[in-house]
Amino acid sequence: MNTLCTRCALWVRRATAQAEPLPLNVIRAFSRSSPTRKHHGVPAFTATGNPELDDVLLSMRQTHFIPAYLSEPERRMIFGTKHRQQLLDNPQSVIIGDEEIELKWIDRRKEIPNRTKLFHKAISLMSASSEGGHEGEAKAWENLPALLTGLKKAHAVPPEKAMAKIVRKAVGCGRIGIIIQCLHQVEHTGMSLQMPEVLNNVIYGLRTLAQKDGWSEEALGKALKDSQQIAILLEMKEHGGGGIIKTNDARGRKEVIGVFLELAAMHAYKFQNGKDVDGKVKMYAERLMDRLEFASQPPSSTPPSNGPVYSMLNAVPILNGLRLAQKILDEEMPKSELANKLITEYEAALTSLAAAIEAQRPSNGSYGDQALRVWLSVTKE
Secondary structure: OOOOOHHHHHHHHHHHHHHOOOOHHHHHHHOOEOOOOOOOOOOOOOOOOOHHHHHHHHHHHHHHHHHHHOOHHHHHHHHOHHHHHHHHHOOOEEEEOOEEEEOOOOOOOOOOOOHHHHHHHHHHHHHHHHHHOOOOHHHHHHHHHHHHHHHHHOOOOOOHHHHHHHHHHHHHOOOHHHHHHHHHOHHHHOOOOOOHHHHHHHHHHHHHHHHHOOOOHHHHHHHHHHHHHHHHHOOOHHHOOOOOOOOOOHHHOHHHHHHHHHHHHHHHHHHOOOOOOOOHHHHHHHHHHHHHOOOOOOOOOOOOOOOOOHHHHHHHHHHHHHHHHHHHHHHHOOOHHHHHHHHHHHHHHHHHHHHHHHHOOOOOOOHHHHHHHHHHHHHOO
């Protein structure tokens, strides 16, 4: 019997394979999927109960996110006109993360909606959905981390003003927790406390939610927990932290420390019998007084011609925090003489500022009206 040795059989097999190479489309028709990618999958969205929002998020994923996660040859395939019929005749797919994604041809000129418009529409619909109060709509903001992650992968991180808008909208819906989640995932979402407008709105949001709920024990408890998370985040390099506190470092800003002190002092004053049980009031009072010793200038008593009245928004928590800390700590109040002087100066400046704003007769919901509400929230205490 004629037989081939093993070496000869292997040689014949290789020669046959080299003589008759299979076309790419035939190989793909037999094995439709490429090897699994090592990176995380394409961000996916959960149903919100709002069909319009779900459609916007799906459109963002299919036309912007999925292409961003494909390799260059795969992107050429879904965008190249010459590949349209090939994908129809020989459907192909790739595996990204744990998901098999079918490659579908996309007409660049007609089928890709404007990414910026989709983004702003998604944020507006998230806000509107949350205000609806339905069970499914409560999930709208849960899609924010996935939305920002996909945008970052697509090299389209929203600019600072847009990020600040997200924070304001989320805070307005009582969803500061989802913002903190995005900040923890800064390497994926691109949302950082190094953006001054983001930092301002996050810190102001902590206070706003507690104030709107009448400084209730539950609201203050949550605000304190959230402030602890923000304090931890500020130590991270991605949020401007590090071993040394630099110039303009958020950790040394009097406005930031002032809110932390106000929350801790208000909680101790109202719900711990006016006692500094955990030492946080004294800790933040010391930090704030150390900062104010070198930056004691009281706020301006002249309101701006337009925009937020930051002189009021930033100064009220400082004043309120100092007044409450003084009552709680008494003789243990750090730098008590300077504290007394600053309280007097801040009260005078803010009283004049409030009078100037009132003289402008601000409309309901305007920046001036917002500033006056903040002022009244502490003058009533």
